[in-house]
Amino acid sequence: MAPSFLQCFEFDQDTAATTALQSGVALIDGSAGGRLELTGADCRQFLHNQTTNAIASLQPGQGCETVFVNSTARTLDLATVLCWGERLWLTVSPGQAGPLMAWLDRYIFPMDRVTITDLSETHTLFTLVGPQATALLNRCGITTPPSPDFAHCSAEIAGVPVQLMAGTGLDLPGYQVWVAADRAATVWSSFMAEGAVPFDEVHGETLRIIQGRPAPGAELTEQYNPLEAGLWRAISFTKGCYIGQETVARLNTYQGVKQRLWQMPLSAPVAVGTPILQGEAKVGEITSVAAIAGGAMALGYVKTKAGEAGSTVAVGDQVAKLQAAPYLSHAYYQPTAANSPQP
Numbered sequence: 001m002a003p004s005f006l007q008c009f010e011f012d013q014d015t016a017a018t019t020a021l022q023s024g025v026a027l028i029d030g031s032a033g034g035r036l037e038l039t040g041a042d043c044r045q046f047l048h049n050q051t052t053n054a055i056a057s058l059q060p061g062q063g064c065e066t067v068f069v070n071s072t073a074r075t076l077d078l079a080t081v082l083c084w085g086e087r088l089w090l091t092v093s094p095g096q097a098g099p100l101m102a103w104l105d106r107y108i109f110p111m112d113r114v115t116i117t118d119l120s121e122t123h124t125l126f127t128l129v130g131p132q133a134t135a136l137l138n139r140c141g142i143t144t145p146p147s148p149d150f151a152h153c154s155a156e157i158a159g160v161p162v163q164l165m166a167g168t169g170l171d172l173p174g175y176q177v178w179v180a181a182d183r184a185a186t187v188w189s190s191f192m193a194e195g196a197v198p199f200d201e202v203h204g205e206t207l208r209i210i211q212g213r214p215a216p217g218a219e220l221t222e223q224y225n226p227l228e229a230g231l232w233r234a235i236s237f238t239k240g241c242y243i244g245q246e247t248v249a250r251l252n253t254y255q256g257v258k259q260r261l262w263q264m265p266l267s268a269p270v271a272v273g274t275p276i277l278q279g280e281a282k283v284g285e286i287t288s289v290a291a292i293a294g295g296a297m298a299l300g301y302v303k304t305k306a307g308e309a310g311s312t313v314a315v316g317d318q319v320a321k322l323q324a325a326p327y328l329s330h331a332y333y334q335p336t337a338a339n340s341p342q343p
Helices: 005-009 015-023 043-049 097-105 133-139 179-191 201-211 243-253
Strands: 026-029 034-039 063-069 075-083 089-091 115-117 123-129 150-155 160-166 174-180 197-201 259-268 273-279 281-293 295-304 312-316 320-321
Touching: 005 259, 015 026, 015 123, 026 075, 026 179, 026 201, 034 043, 034 097, 034 123, 043 089, 075 097, 075 160, 097 115, 123 179, 133 174, 150 179, 150 273, 160 179, 174 179, 197 201, 201 281, 201 295, 259 281, 259 312, 295 312
Parallel strands: 026 197
Antiparallel strands: 026 123, 034 089, 034 115, 063 075, 075 089, 123 174, 150 160, 160 174, 259 295, 273 281, 273 312, 281 295, 312 320
C-alpha cells in the first residue's frame, strides 16, 4: 500500500512539521520565487494570447493557473495569475521571472497597451498551508476571501497592507500572501506569533514532491509538454489561438500523449536521471526525489504504454509502483462542434 501523505512527511523525526500540516499551519517563505506585474488595458488579452489558460475572461478578484509554453508546446513554467482589472500579478518559479519577462517582451507590439515589471525584489510571497490557516488569519484580523482557489483581496496584517489569495498552489488548504519586501518581516512575525510553523527549503521541496507539483528544470523542461506534466487544470481547450495551441489541441484530440508524470514510492533515494525500466526496456526517467519516512518519494515521466496506476517498474535496483500525484490531473477534454478550439 502506498504511504499516506502524512506518513510521507514524517521524516527526520520532525513532529512539528507533521503536526502543522495535519492540524495546524505551516508557513513557507516564497521569496526565492519570481513575481511579475502586467499593467495596461491590453494586459489580460496579451497574456491570454501567450499562455494556455483563459486569462481574457478573468474579472477583478479572480485568478487561475496557466502554463508558459514555446511554439512546439514544450513547457517553460507554471504560473499563478491574479487579476486586478487592468493589472495582473503573476507568481512564477524561482529563477524564471527574468527569462519569462524577456520572452514576453518579444511579443509586445508597439500598439499593445501592456507594461511588464519585475516585482521579485520589491515584493515577497508567503504561503500558509494547513487546516487552521483560516483561523490563523482570522486571529490576525483578516476576513478571508471566498473559498474558490485564486479568489483574492486586499487586507492588512499588523498595520501592513497585503494581498491575500485563497489556495496554496498545492492540493492542500491554505492561502498565499503578497507583501512588500521591506515590510515582510512584520507579517512573518505576526504569523509566527499565532502559531505558524516555518518550513525551510528542504521541507518545502519535500512537500512539492509529495504533492507532485512539477518544477522548472525538473518536470517542466523543453523535453515535456503540459499534458504530459499533468497540468490539465491550467489549460483551456475552448479559447482561441495562443503560442503552442495547435500542438496542445492535436495531442488532446488524438490522445497523443506518449508519456506521463507519475509518483513512485521508493525504499531509498536514487539520483535524478535514474532510468525507469520494465524488463530490459527503458520506459522513463526520474526527475525529482525526496527522502521521506522509511524511504523516498520520486517523480518521473513514464511512457504511457508502460501501464497505469499500480503498474510495476524498476528504478535502479528497486521495484516501484506507479501512483497518481495529488496535485496532477490527466483527463482528455472532448471538444464538440459548439466548443471546439478555434485555430
